[in-house]
Amino acid sequence: MSLIQAVRGTRDILPGESSDWQRVEAAARTLLARAGYQEIRTPLFEQTDLFERGIGEATDIVGKEMYSFQDRGERWITLRPEGTAGVVRAFLEHKLYTQGGIQRLWYTGPMFRYERPQAGRQRQFHQLGVEVLGSADPRADAEVIAIASDLLKTLGLSRWKLDLNSVGDLEDRQRYREKLVAYFTPYVAELDRDSQERLHRNPLRILDSKDPRTQAIAQEAPSILDYLGADSQRHFEQVQQYLSNLSIPYQLNPRLVRGLDYYTHTAFEMQVDDLGAQATVCGGGRYDRLVQELGGPDTPAIGWAIGLERLILLLQQLHLPLLATIDFYLVAKGTNAEAQALTLSHGLRQAGFAVELDLSGSAFGKQLKRADRSGAPACLIMGDAEAEAKTVQLKWLASGEQQAVAQSDLLHQTEALQQRLAALREKR
RNA sequence: GCGAGCGUAGCCAAGUGGCUAAGGCAGUGGAUUGUGGUUCCACCAUUCGCGGGUUCGAUUCCCGUCGUUCGCCCCA
Known part of the structure; x- marks a missing residue:
């Protein structure tokens, strides 16, 4: 008789490892409480529509990575592939915006994506994220980035870099997109196959293709930063100024494009060298349009998510001693x-x-x-x-x-x- | 979804088409019937992820399958 094993892409966190998780969770709780963030817990599954409308139907996450099924009542259900959509749904459903001011929220828990498993990439994985709803102030951008930075530092991680970009607002992006398509079109034949397909579906994604020829061509492509409108430009400059004030080093990366449709203005990623292809430990950005798109009032917002498996993998590489023991x-x-x-x-x-x-x-x-x-x-x-x-x-x-x-x-x-x-x- | 590597005990592993599958760590019992960290002894895989095939004979070769790892894709 063969033993039943955990489903592909899932794993058990055993006693030897759970203390690592607890350390991360405790550090995060402390930091977030200090910054006035409150925890929100939303369901692990939602109506499929929420993710299709929120994340974007053209994205890979929605297109081919969701765990979707019909329940016994024939409702279409999806195991959440990320945290933001559910938080925004709850924010709207409970009309948290009527409480006035700004909602600073955080969450943690399992997420589900049907991907090919690898170290630091599983089908059930865990994220810890923050969302600030109701502020368009660039200080909010800097605040959330500072919290992420502090968390990594508190845990003893120092070797990461912060990539920063602005993808502008809707009009900026539209303008830029046209320029980009115009730039790439003469080279169509030389692009890799994926990029050829993306040329009309999602041309911004061509920019972070890893194909060397495509990269060479993309090198000379127009930069989004040259197509930001005055307001976007100003916002982005202020974010950079605040980060400098906070002594948080960053580097501009005009080719940083996030995979979810809802991002506007600030986009950022924190990356490390020690995780192979799973280099991004934390990713986030501003999503000023999402709340409105899901049927709510015009509410600017920004947030990020940290991949906990990746973070803990890094901590384990550092061989930090464990303190918890009995008396x-x-x-x-x-x-x-x-x-x-x-x-x-x-x-x-x-x-x-x-x-x-x-x-x-x-x-x-x-x-x-x-x-x-x-x-x-x-x-x-x-x-x-x-x-x-x-x-x-x-x-x-x-x-x-x-x-x-x-x-x-x-x-x-x-x-x-x-x-x-x-x-x-x-x-x- | 595509390409490639790997799979021997709880962990790290050596091994070969053929006599009982090395070794180390951990574990258990004992030397020490009331005192640990050192040492010594014994025990600890009817079986090499699983299924099938080739063969007189397969852990070893072949096919399939499951899992995992690396890259692509994607993303945290």
């Missing part, structure tokens, strides 16, 4: 001792200690060995003699120092112990 490993042998150890472990936890109780009942030597491996700074040893005397042996594993302690002292005079544990933790 005491509790060893017991003998009928009375084992019974009392259970009670003691319970009491210690109520007193605020992290305790692991050895359940094996094997020889003290074996249990001590496990205590050592557990990473706990100290070990508590209880045999029937200790059980009789209502004491326990407290052994500090690094020094070997050991003494008998009354159980009641352990439970009620916790101050000194906590301080000593904290001091040991500090050293590691």
Whole structure:
């Protein structure tokens, strides 16, 4: 009989790895709370229409990567391929815009795209994202980029670069698109096949083709930055000024085009060298038209999403030490001792200690060995003699120092112990 | 969706058309029946992802399939 395995492109996050995830999530929560962002949790699936209208029917995500199906009520359902559409849907459905001012939101959770799996690219993957709804101010652009930058820094990542571009507003893009088509048309025969197809469907995407010949041709193509209207130009310049004020290094990349139709003005990506073709760790931009297109009031917005698998892959490459460990490993042998150890472990936890109780009942030597491996700074040893005397042996594993302690002292005079544990933790 | 590589224990692996499939780490038991980090001993794959084929004989060669990795595509 063959074992059932996880579906292609999905994976389990096992105990050895979940602490990495928790670190990222905790760091993000702290930073986002400080910046006044509130969490929003939306469903994992939505009506298929939401994504078709929101992301754009011509995009690859909608065209060939969505998990769509009909439910038993014959509704067309899609597992969310990204987070923004659902957030905007909720924003409209609950009329959050009537609360006035600006909504600063964040979310995290699984997303689903039917793609060929690779390291850093799965069919069920996780994103953490922010959305600022209701501000057209370039300071909002800079704020969200700064938060992403801070998050990476907090986690110890330093080797990334920020690519920045503006794709202008609708009119700018229309004008530019015409110029671009006019530029590429004489070269049609020399372009790679994909780019030939994109010439009329989505000519901006030709710019980031990896085909060397196409790239050579695209090198001389007109730049979007020369076709920005006065307002777009001004917005983009201010974003750059603010980023400089915040000492966030960036580089202009006029060929940066994001794959979702809803982007306007600012577009950016944070990339690293260590993830092969999955170099983009964070991507985002402004989407001033999306809320309106989904039937809401004219609401400018900006956001980004971080790919958590990619981020955690990077953290793991850094071999950052893990800090989470227990305070005491509790060893017991003998009928009375084992019974009392259970009670003691319970009491210690109520007193605020992290305790692991050895359940094996094997020889003290074996249990001590496990205590050592557990990473706990100290070990508590209880045999029937200790059980009789209502004491326990407290052994500090690094020094070997050991003494008998009354159980009641352990439970009620916790101050000194906590301080000593904290001091040991500090050293590691 | 296209092209290519890989798949031997929980992990890292050596291996070959033919006698019981190296080794290391981890794990379990013991030396040490109440004291760990060192050491020593023993145990730990009727089987080489799965299915089929070729062969006297396949973990090894072939086909298919599943998974994974790299590139393209796409994107976070």
